[in-house]
Amino acid sequence: MTGHYYMPSLTGSADDFVRAATPVVAELTSSAPVQAVTETASEVQSLAAAVVAAKPENVTRVVELGQGRTFSRMLLDAAIPQEDSLAAAEALGKVYDHRKLKAGEEVTLSITRLGEQITLNALSFAPEPTKEVSITRQPNGEYLAEMKNTPIERQRVAASGVIKGSLYGAGEREGVPRAIMAALIRAYSHEVDFQRDVQAGDRFEVLYDQPTAKDGTPIGQGVIIYAALVVNGKARPLYRVTFGDGAVDYFDERGRSVKRALLRTPVEGARMTSKFGMRIHPLFGYSKMHKGADFGAPMGTPIYAAGSGVVEMAQFNGAYGRYVRLRHNNRTQTAYAHMSRFAKGMYPGARVNQGDVIGFVGNSGRSTGPHLHYEVMVDRRQVNPMSVSMPVGRVLEGKTLAQFKQGQNKIKQEFHGLLDKKTATPDGAQDDTQDKVEAPLPERQPDNKAVKVANKS
Numbered sequence: 478m479t480g481h482y483y484m485p486s487l488t489g490s491a492d493d494f495v496r497a498a499t500p501v502v503a504e505l506t507s508s509a510p511v512q513a514v515t516e517t518a519s520e521v522q523s524l525a526a527a528v529v530a531a532k533p534e535n536v537t538r539v540v541e542l543g544q545g546r547t548f549s550r551m552l553l554d555a556a557i558p559q560e561d562s563l564a565a566a567e568a569l570g571k572v573y574d575h576r577k578l579k580a581g582e583e584v585t586l587s588i589t590r591l592g593e594q595i596t597l598n599a600l601s602f603a604p605e606p607t608k609e610v611s612i613t614r615q616p617n618g619e620y621l622a623e624m625k626n627t628p629i630e631r632q633r634v635a636a637s638g639v640i641k642g643s644l645y646g647a648g649e650r651e652g653v654p655r656a657i658m659a660a661l662i663r664a665y666s667h668e669v670d671f672q673r674d675v676q677a678g679d680r681f682e683v684l685y686d687q688p689t690a691k692d693g694t695p696i697g698q699g700v701i702i703y704a705a706l707v708v709n710g711k712a713r714p715l716y717r718v719t720f721g722d723g724a725v726d727y728f729d730e731r732g733r734s735v736k737r738a739l740l741r742t743p744v745e746g747a748r749m750t751s752k753f754g755m756r757i758h759p760l761f762g763y764s765k766m767h768k769g770a771d772f773g774a775p776m777g778t779p780i781y782a783a784g785s786g787v788v789e790m791a792q793f794n795g796a797y798g799r800y801v802r803l804r805h806n807n808r809t810q811t812a813y814a815h816m817s818r819f820a821k822g823m824y825p826g827a828r829v830n831q832g833d834v835i836g837f838v839g840n841s842g843r844s845t846g847p848h849l850h851y852e853v854m855v856d857r858r859q860v861n862p863m864s865v866s867m868p869v870g871r872v873l874e875g876k877t878l879a880q881f882k883q884g885q886n887k888i889k890q891e892f893h894g895l896l897d898k899k900t901a902t903p904d905g906a907q908d909d910t911q912d913k914v915e916a917p918l919p920e921r922q923p924d925n926k927a928v929k930v931a932n933k934s
């Protein structure tokens with residue numbers, strides 16, 4: 478409601494209007510023409526006094542619960558007779574706790590007027606975003622109160638923002654719920670360390686479905702349909718895929734699940750020659766903990782990044798020889814030792830994708846022959862690379878991958894369309910049994926007013 482205005486009918490007693498003038502927010506009659514007036518109460522009084530009601534008239538009036546007012550007091554203020562006011566308030570008490578009513582609550586009253594006689598037929602209000610209370614007068618004059626849950630709607634929202642401090646802060650500036658930003662961070666957590674990798678000036682994009690109440694109030698957790706993190710100038714998009722069996726996962730542009738496991742054998746065609754655990758040290762002959770796995774392979778064999786991440790170290794490192802350490806997220810690192818040489822571009826801060834060549838098998842440092850010494854660290858402690866339980870994700874292939882690629886374009890179009898405040902073209906019929914990238918919602922068009930437009934530069 479914008480301001481307090483009222484639209485009186487040309488009938489009814491003048492007294493009603495004067496008494497009603499204060500709490501009434503809006504009033505419409507079903508029989509009189511709607512006519513907004515700005516007269517003072519005394520002018521309304523004279524206007525209304527000139528007309529005398531002859532037949533029953535139904536009026537809808539919106540009133541507001543005043544600070545410190547009870548429900549029945551509010552009804553009395555709106556010129557509802559005491560008997561009706563008290564009975565309606567009593568009925569309300571059976572379905573809703575009066576103490577939970579908040580000042581400013583807007584209540585729609587349905588009233589019948591016959592001359593000076595006023596009867597409350599019904600009233601309704603939404604005490605909570607998904608709850609609606611209605612109270613109706615029964616033929617016997619009693620009031621019956623009901624409370625029902627209103628359906629939850631889904632709203633598709635696009636947002637984009639520049640990260641200045643935290644990612645949460647960037648989301649907040651663009652009106653993205655904190656829960657969505659938390660979900661975004663979770664989706665990227667297997668390969669991005671938000672504390673260290675994300676810098677001021679990096680950007681995020683997100684397209685999400687937000688459940689809302691009838692009045693647009695966000696309710697509960699939304700779902701990310703598409704996200705992109707632009708880190709150091711490189712975009713890392715993610716797409717939500719719902720499989721025929723109901724499973725849901727996020728995939729990168731190439732159709733690889735974000736929940737990829739670390740490669741168990743990060744070197745081509747190698748065999749494990751020494752396991753993680755206690756062993757007799759090959760050079761010194763005493764029992765020593767072997768904190769990694771050794772893979773025997775010919776000199777110069779390519780070594781792969783076991784997972785996507787950032788190069789933390791790429792230099793000669795004592796007994797490890799030429800050594801690369803990657804950080805995959807804030808808990809997990811992998812290290813590769815005894816290399817003959819590093820691959821190009823291995824410098825601290827460089828990004829690598831799973832499977833990228835990071836160096837070549839060698840015999841540098843304290844080593845008895847060409848091999849890769851491979852370590853996995855969780856919380857900075859070496860763990861057995863073969864037993865480390867990392868989430869295992871799937872990789873899209875064949876027909877599913879082709880569908881996925883098509884879906885990507887649709888999602889990007891929708892995202893930019895929403896950002897540009899244009900209505901996205903709805904997709905045609907969808908076969909729900911097929912694996913698919915989330916399609917535009919068919920049942921509801923995006924509401925332009927809900928679109929968060931931000932940072933189109």
Ligand SMILES: [Zn+2]
Binds near residue numbers: 751769770771850851
């Ligand atoms: Zn080793």
